Amino acid sequence: xxxxxxxxxxxxxxxxxxxxxxxxxxxxxxxxxxxxxxxxxxxxxxxxxxxxxxxxxxxxxxxxxxxxxxxxxxxxxxxxxxxxxxxxxxxxxxxxxxxxxxxxxxxxxxxxxxxxxxxxxxxxx
Amino acid sequence: xxxxxxxxxxxxxxxxxxxxxxxxxxxxxxxxxxxxxxxxxxxxxxxxxxxxxxxxxxxxxxxxxxxxxxxxxxxxxxxxxxxxxxxxxxxxxxxxxxxxxxxxxxxxxxxxxxxxxxxxxxxxx
DNA sequence: CAGAATCCAAGCCGATACTG
DNA sequence: CAGTATCGGCTTGGATTCTG
Numbered sequence: 317x318x319x320x321x322x323x324x325x326x327x328x329x330x331x332x333x334x335x336x337x338x339x340x341x342x343x344x345x346x347x348x349x350x351x352x353x354x355x356x357x358x359x360x361x362x363x364x365x366x367x368x369x370x371x372x373x374x375x376x377x378x379x380x381x382x383x384x385x386x387x388x389x390x391x392x393x394x395x396x397x398x399x400x401x402x403x404x405x406x407x408x409x410x411x412x413x414x415x416x417x418x419x420x421x422x423x424x425x426x427x428x429x430x431x432x433x434x435x436x437x438x439x440x441x
Numbered sequence: 442x443x444x445x446x447x448x449x450x451x452x453x454x455x456x457x458x459x460x461x462x463x464x465x466x467x468x469x470x471x472x473x474x475x476x477x478x479x480x481x482x483x484x485x486x487x488x489x490x491x492x493x494x495x496x497x498x499x500x501x502x503x504x505x506x507x508x509x510x511x512x513x514x515x516x517x518x519x520x521x522x523x524x525x526x527x528x529x530x531x532x533x534x535x536x537x538x539x540x541x542x543x544x545x546x547x548x549x550x551x552x553x554x555x556x557x558x559x560x561x562x563x564x565x566x
Numbered sequence: 567c568a569g570a571a572t573c574c575a576a577g578c579c580g581a582t583a584c585t586g
Numbered sequence: 587c588a589g590t591a592t593c594g595g596c597t598t599g600g601a602t603t604c605t606g
Contacts, residue, residue, distance in 0.1 A: 325537045325538070325539075325540035325541035325542075325543070325544055326464060326468070326533055326536055326537035326540055327464060327540075328540040328543050328544065328547055329536045329537065329539055329540025329543075330458075330459070330464065330536070330540075332540065332543070333455075334455070334459060335578085335579095336578080336579070337579095339451060339452060339455065343451070352587085352588090353587070353588050353589075354587065354588075357588095362580095364579085364580060364581075364582095365588080365589060365590080366579080366580080366581090366589095366590080366591090367578095367579070367580080368588095368589090369588075369589055369590080370579095378543065385588095388587095389587095390587040390588080391586085391587055391588065391589095392587075392588090393587080393588060393589085400542075403539065404539060406535075407532075407535045407536050407538075407539045408451055410531075410532045410535050411451055411454045411455070411532050411536065412450045412451035412454065413450070413532075414450075414454055414528065414529060414532045415450035415451055415452075415453040415454025415455075415457065416450035417450075417525075418450070418453050418454075418457070418503065419450055419453065422453055460598085460599090461598080461599070462599095477567085477568090478567070478568050478569075479567065479568075482568095489599085489600060489601075489602095490568080490569060490570085491569090491570080491571090491599080491600075491601090492599065492600080493568095493569085494568075494569055494570075495599095510568095513567095514567095515567040515568080516567055516568065516569095516606085517567075517568090518567080518568060518569090
């Protein structure tokens with residue numbers, strides 16, 4: 317079966333996961349457990365409310381995160397990876413393995429990427 | 442063997458292949474054959490000299506492309522994927538497969554991504 | 567032919583303040 | 587608690603011109 321139109325799923329994927337904060341959020345949620353808004357905020361050092369809510373909304377729109385709101389007082393909102401988001405993890409893992417060859421050249425990445433949860437996998441190799 | 446420092450190969454990879462034009466160039470060169478500067482320029486519609494030379498230099502610095510200069514008159518410069526660049530193709534292929542699920546929602550991507558050479562793989566599915 | 571230099575525009579992102 | 591509104595700067599990329 318052939319799709320006649322010319323499109324670029326690769327660039328689309330890059331646009332979905334690109335941006336400064338999205339990967340950090342995905343990595344933080346990679347275990348599949350739901351996390352609350354402020355929990356995520358604490359887990360991604362330096363992120364502002366604007367960037368966090370924007371990123372969460374974006375990832376939710378693409379079906380990578382699920383947002384569940386509990387109307388308690390105060391309100392509680394939880395985010396977690398969808399099944400589709402988990403399929404993304406495998407792809408990102410491959411990308412991470414590939415990028416691992418460059419770590420020696422970029423030690424300055426240590427400082428602002430301590431939150432990346434793929435690092436254990438990289439370290440154990 | 443364990444690397445004690447905390448780094449993020451995933452973000453590093455994203456920074457290497459990120460940017461507006463780099464993927465287009467990589468896709469254009471994916472067959473492994475060398476291409477000349479202006480050949481690449483024609484193959485990536487809309488790119489300017491500044492962006493092209495900047496992107497090529499960046500990709501060369503990370504060992505994804507090899508640059509070979511022939512001092513003829515006029516000078517001839519050829520670029521081709523390195524072996525390391527070819528390993529990247531496999532990873533990108535996975536990312537492209539993942540992104541393929543979103544094509545229906547983003548038909549506007551047709552117009553400015555006709556150059557993406559992963560599209561045949563996506564179409565045949 | 568294969569770029570480099572310069573200047574300019576747009577958009578991403580940050581800081582701060584405010585709200586249901 | 588979980589966001590939104592607004593403003594402003596800075597980075598990224600675009601247009602044009604020039605050169606070995």
